[in-house]
Amino acid sequence: MNVKLYHTAFLAALFTLSANAQVKLDINLQKRGAKISDLHHGIFYEDINHAADGGLYAELVRNRSFEDNDSMPIYWRLLSEETKAELSLVSDDLLNDVQKQALRIGLPEKGEICLANEGFWGINVVRDQNYRLSFWAKAEDFKGKIHASLRDHDGYKIYAQTLVTSKVKGEWTRYTTELRPQANDGVAQLVLTVEGKGSLRLDMVSLFPPTFKGRANGLRPELAQLMADLKPRFMRFPGGCFVEGELINGKLEEFKWKTSLGPIEKRAGHYNTWRYPATNGIGFHEMLQLAEDLGAEPLYVTSVGVWHGGFAPHDSLDWYVQDVLDAIEYANGDASTQYGAMRIANGHPEPFNLRMVEIGNENYQQNVKQQSDHYPERYIQFYRAIKAKYPYVTIVGNVEALGTDTPSWRNEHPVDVVDEHYFRSPRWFIDQYNKYDTYPRDRHKIYVGEYAVTREYGVNGNLNAALGEAVYMLGMEHNGDVVVMNSYAPMFKNENEAKWNPDLIHFDSDKVFVTPSYHVQKLFANYIGDYDLPCVMQNNAFPAEYYAVAYSRGDSLLPAVDPSNYMASRRFRYDGEEVKVYYHFRDTKNYGVWNLGADDNHRYNLELHTNGLASTFAYRYRPLEKGQWYDACIKLDNDTILCYLNGELNHKVALYPKQWVYSAASITADGKTAYLKVVNPSGKPVIVDIDLKGATVKQANLIRLTSQYGTDENSMADKERVKPADMGSLPVNGSNLRLEMPGYALDVIEITL
Numbered sequence: 001m002n003v004k005l006y007h008t009a010f011l012a013a014l015f016t017l018s019a020n021a022q023v024k025l026d027i028n029l030q031k032r033g034a035k036i037s038d039l040h041h042g043i044f045y046e047d048i049n050h051a052a053d054g055g056l057y058a059e060l061v062r063n064r065s066f067e068d069n070d071s072m073p074i075y076w077r078l079l080s081e082e083t084k085a086e087l088s089l090v091s092d093d094l095l096n097d098v099q100k101q102a103l104r105i106g107l108p109e110k111g112e113i114c115l116a117n118e119g120f121w122g123i124n125v126v127r128d129q130n131y132r133l134s135f136w137a138k139a140e141d142f143k144g145k146i147h148a149s150l151r152d153h154d155g156y157k158i159y160a161q162t163l164v165t166s167k168v169k170g171e172w173t174r175y176t177t178e179l180r181p182q183a184n185d186g187v188a189q190l191v192l193t194v195e196g197k198g199s200l201r202l203d204m205v206s207l208f209p210p211t212f213k214g215r216a217n218g219l220r221p222e223l224a225q226l227m228a229d230l231k232p233r234f235m236r237f238p239g240g241c242f243v244e245g246e247l248i249n250g251k252l253e254e255f256k257w258k259t260s261l262g263p264i265e266k267r268a269g270h271y272n273t274w275r276y277p278a279t280n281g282i283g284f285h286e287m288l289q290l291a292e293d294l295g296a297e298p299l300y301v302t303s304v305g306v307w308h309g310g311f312a313p314h315d316s317l318d319w320y321v322q323d324v325l326d327a328i329e330y331a332n333g334d335a336s337t338q339y340g341a342m343r344i345a346n347g348h349p350e351p352f353n354l355r356m357v358e359i360g361n362e363n364y365q366q367n368v369k370q371q372s373d374h375y376p377e378r379y380i381q382f383y384r385a386i387k388a389k390y391p392y393v394t395i396v397g398n399v400e401a402l403g404t405d406t407p408s409w410r411n412e413h414p415v416d417v418v419d420e421h422y423f424r425s426p427r428w429f430i431d432q433y434n435k436y437d438t439y440p441r442d443r444h445k446i447y448v449g450e451y452a453v454t455r456e457y458g459v460n461g462n463l464n465a466a467l468g469e470a471v472y473m474l475g476m477e478h479n480g481d482v483v484v485m486n487s488y489a490p491m492f493k494n495e496n497e498a499k500w501n502p503d504l505i506h507f508d509s510d511k512v513f514v515t516p517s518y519h520v521q522k523l524f525a526n527y528i529g530d531y532d533l534p535c536v537m538q539n540n541a542f543p544a545e546y547y548a549v550a551y552s553r554g555d556s557l558l559p560a561v562d563p564s565n566y567m568a569s570r571r572f573r574y575d576g577e578e579v580k581v582y583y584h585f586r587d588t589k590n591y592g593v594w595n596l597g598a599d600d601n602h603r604y605n606l607e608l609h610t611n612g613l614a615s616t617f618a619y620r621y622r623p624l625e626k627g628q629w630y631d632a633c634i635k636l637d638n639d640t641i642l643c644y645l646n647g648e649l650n651h652k653v654a655l656y657p658k659q660w661v662y663s664a665a666s667i668t669a670d671g672k673t674a675y676l677k678v679v680n681p682s683g684k685p686v687i688v689d690i691d692l693k694g695a696t697v698k699q700a701n702l703i704r705l706t707s708q709y710g711t712d713e714n715s716m717a718d719k720e721r722v723k724p725a726d727m728g729s730l731p732v733n734g735s736n737l738r739l740e741m742p743g744y745a746l747d748v749i750e751i752t753l
């Protein structure tokens with residue numbers, strides 16, 4: 001058969017298939033699958049992208065204790081130069097031992113200065129809302145007053161003002177007041193007007209708007225509410241890399257929970273590994289409080305003494321082991337214990353019920369250069385000490401987080417749950433739908449503690465990314481007996497300083513939007529039963545399009561006689577430039593390519609481009625060696641693609657996804673409500689005929705997340721381009737429902753029985 005005829009025959013076959021494109025989905029409502037863990041689904045909170053300071057932490061003053069820079073009071077400025085003023089950072093005669101610097105203000109002549117703080121890219125003032133201002137001051141020889149005001153960015157418009165004190169005492173004293181602005185402005189500033197003569201010292205200037213649940217030292221309400229709306233069953237904290245810390249300018253910068261407690265002026269900040277100062281205003285206590293307020297089980301991640309750029313010897317970890325024991329005591333201990341008493345003194349008489357602890361974060365890599373050192377030896381010291389004192393604590397261990405698709409617990413030590421992390425492409429997540437079907441049930445459980453589509457996600461995270469994650473979540477839900485927990489990562493991003501993309505919740509000083517991935521997380525967590533209902537699907541082949549193709553042979557492209565069976569090849573000497581071997585080449589927007597030396601020579605990427613959009617469906621984390629000769633060969637064998645480099649098989653994957661649509665269903669323990677989730681990640685509409693046997697369906701309500709293109713996403717300018725829509729009730733015909741799904745869609749059906 002020549003190429004053209006072959007092509008025509010394929011199209012004819014495809015047309016027949018499309019005309020009858022009805023997927024069948026059978027669910028027996030009497031049959032129970034596995035019990036789905038009560039911990040589906042959860043959240044991961046880490047201070048990254050200004051998630052805390054300048055984000056969830058409601059504090060509005062930036063560099064509030066003048067510690068952010070050694071030589072200048074950054075984020076503070078004088079509004080006018082009319083009065084002579086001397087501003088300097090001082091490190092003597094401080095407020096307490098924790099504070100290392102204060103601001104000294106000198107007015108050599110009688111006059112007035114306006115000292116402004118710009119906040120975190122602007123202070124959000126809201127009309128008629130109360131703002132609580134506090135600061136510490138100490139007069140040297142200063143005689144005069146301090147006023148406070150909220151003003152616009154230029155300092156001319158005054159939204160609220162008040163006299164804070166007409167006398168500054170000669171010892172460190174805390175001054176407080178309230179401000180009630182008469183306008184809205186997302187990028188306002190706080191101004192302290194110092195009027196008089198002489199010198200004084202200033203420290204810990206703090207301004208709080210109303211907070212989530214009205215808590216002192218609390219959280220920005222709309223961000224905390226978005227967390228609450230996810231109905232998280234657990235909350236992992238405080239990181240992530242945040243837990244590991246880093247050696248920066250010769251100093252180990254790490255989160256120490258004990259120094260994150262109590263009054264804000266007594267908390268030590270540190271330099272966050274995500275490269276900005278952390279006040280630790282959201283400290284250990286606040287994180288436990290947040291988990292409680294969200295109705296989420298707390299999961300505390302402890303350092304194993306391995307940080308970015310170094311580690312403590314694995315046989316001298318007593319400090320770290322004791323530190324986590326003390327943390328559990330703080331969370332759970334009674335008044336007779338040292339740290340339990342401290343929690344009670346800090347305002348929480350009842351225990352926080354910390355019952356899950358993770359030992360390290362990503363510290364058990366195959367490649368020991370990736371923040372790993374003697375993980376098993378470290379792990380077991382923590383495990384034994386925690387289980388001896390707190391046998392009820394579930395211990396979560398680390399497994400490989402980078403590079404491998406099949407992470408493992410490579411030692412004989414007991415472990416309750418192991419934490420796998422995946423940051424991959426939409427197609428990778430789709431292909432993993434069945435990943436957990438074959439995981440052993442008689443060993444430890446699985447926690448997918450961090451996952452997200454981090455390739456081909458657009459700018460902020462598009463619908464394709466969200467649907468890839470959704471398919472993966474279906475697989476986790478269906479295997480909810482072994483994958484007992486999961487949490488997307490990361491959660492927050494301040495638009496002004498992004499360290500990591502994509503993230504679920506984006507914000508600046510006064511605006512917020514969420515990504516399609518956020519909607520997926522919310523829909524999954526809000527519509528889930530207690531038992532899995534196995535889904536049987538038929539006629540569900542991926543709607544692949546077949547056409548005449550060409551492939552690489554050396555540097556040229558040759559047409560393939562049979563598009564499902566051919567060999568592409570290229571011999572090359574690696575010179576530092578990425579090398580491309582083509583297969584399935586139709587035109588410059590539609591082709592397959594094996595990229596060798598991709599991503600700065602970190603990986604081999606196998607991609608399929610459709611209408612100009614890349615989809616990476618296999619990776620191998622391996623560099624090429626400069627100057628070396630390579631023989632690259634791609635064999636296409638009936639839609640299975642095999643990629644060899646110097647004879648070694650690197651990828652063996654299906655060219656197209658295995659299925660058209662993907663599903664998972666669950667039912668509540670009382671049998672009164674079932675939930676069906678169906679994802680169509682392809683761009684082709686599909687009809688899904690559903691047969692719900694074994695119970696009478698009283699009502700079926702459909703919620704749909706979709707958009708015209710898989711590349712559609714949300715932004716500050718277009719916050720709601722992709723969002724779920726309530727589609728109302730579906731007609732029920734006996735036990736049958738018909739779902740007419742558009743392309744790029746997640747459908748969630750709530751079924752009343």
Ligand code: AHR
Pocket residue numbers: 046048239240241242361362450489490500
């Ligand atoms: O989620 C962002 C980062 O990714 C986390 O800090 C780290 O654990 C992972 O590598």
